[in-house]
């Protein structure tokens with residue numbers, strides 16, 4: 001009945017529009033082709049059905065094979081979509097440019113907003129039960145707290161996050177242990193032998209970390225037989241079809257090498273680089289970055305620290321159990337993030353002539369102030385490693401929104417174009433679920449979750465409630 005209703009509504013709309021030809025794809029249109037002109041009679045049915053839900057064989061183009069992109073490809077392929085193409089600028093997966101390309105990422109459910117706490121619990125359920133993800137999850141627990149010098153903002157944020165989970169039924173039965181003394185720390189993490197004087201917080205057993213790069217590799221393998229994946233060729237522009245009657249439709253993309261891809265649905269999952277391709281997202285997304293370093297441990301040092309919880313001193317920074325294969329210990333300092341404001345000349349729906357996007361070249365250096373901050377983390381928690389050389393230093397970029405909400409929605413004024421971004425530095429844990437959320441938007445033709453809608457007016461500010469410190473531009477510190 002509802003298909004018939006949609007069909008009639010569509011027919012209504014069709015009758016109001018002057019006859020025209022439509023740009024629609026060829027048989028496997030998301031592979032490089034020119035645009036095919038098909039007679040309207042042929043395109044009509046496809047268009048009407050895809051008003052609410054695309055047909056399974058309709059071509060779908062996903063741009064950016066990072067966390068959001070791979071998860072989206074996976075969910076669409078699982079649901080039976082047969083013509084999915086994934087385009088990635090980096091020449092491997094995980095892409096060297098992906099924020100998810102890291103040995104590990106924290107997986108925890110505490111959030112200031114209970115909405116995300118529920119989503120994260122659903123994600124943890126996938127990490128612990130779905131055979132695709134379980135090999136990449138380590139439920140070592142999460143030791144979260146503040147040093148004695150932490151600012152009030154950091155303490156309040158911790159209290160709000162804890163409130164989102166402590167009375168939740170999933171945490172009943174001793175999943176959370178308050179930490180109020182040095183002895184409490186020793187009981188849950190004996191290998192941490194630094195002073196940690198006055199450190200208070202809690203230990204959450206229902207958390208841990210994902211072996212992030214490995215999980216992305218697994219998703220890549222899972223989709224490689226059903227999804228066409230093209231690496232090492234950046235998308236440089238989107239293709240639009242203006243029907244002359246006031247409707248603009250996104251019909252594909254072109255790449256740096258000159259290939260053109262055509263599709264009926266185009267999904268942008270470019271993370272922090274999104275404003276480069278879609279400047280109109282500029283008021284909503286600011287690329288921000290944080291430093292990451294590693295220390296190469298000896299096998300016996302790695303063995304000694306095996307099984308330590310993910311430890312996050314909110315005002316200082318965090319570190320993980322050493323990687324079980326390489327013995328690398330990963331650390332990252334706290335902070336409000338670094339921007340990289342770049343001139344883009346205005347236009348494209350964003351009048352400000354500057355926006356923050358990741359730099360084209362990513363040198364393997366980090367700000368000196370972050371090296372000092374990481375040495376401080378080590379002195380507090382693992383002093384015997386405090387003077388070790390840092391290896392594999394990098395700056396990792398995410399797409400930050402002012403309210404830390406994701407943006408998963410159709411782009412106003414461009415039919416067939418969807419953005420899935422605004423990760424705000426907290427989306428890797430959602431890897432098993434993200435693609436399902438994107439697919440819902442693709443199929444329903446709208447975003448039902450208000451927080452994730454495209455926001456016409458987004459007040460830009462840098463005071464994100466759960467971050468400490470001040471946002472600075474990279475040019476100030478490097």
Ligand SMILES: Cc1cc2nc3c(=O)[nH]c(=O)nc-3n(C[C@H](O)[C@H](O)[C@H](O)COP(=O)(O)OP(=O)(O)OC[C@H]3O[C@@H](n4cnc5c(N)ncnc54)[C@H](O)[C@@H]3O)c2cc1C
Nearest residue numbers: 064066067068089095097099100106235271423427428429
């Ligand atoms: C320092 C740091 C620590 C983090 N820690 C955690 C954590 O502990 N837990 C957690 O849950 N989350 C964490 N995150 C957040 C998490 O990594 C991100 O939320 C997530 O990876 C974002 O996914 P994405 O797909 O939006 O972006 P990305 O993974 O960056 O993917 C974007 C992709 O688009 C590609 N691309 C860019 N431009 C183009 C183009 N023109 N053409 C084609 N492809 C292009 C890129 O190469 C990349 O592969 C952290 C982020 C940072 C920066």
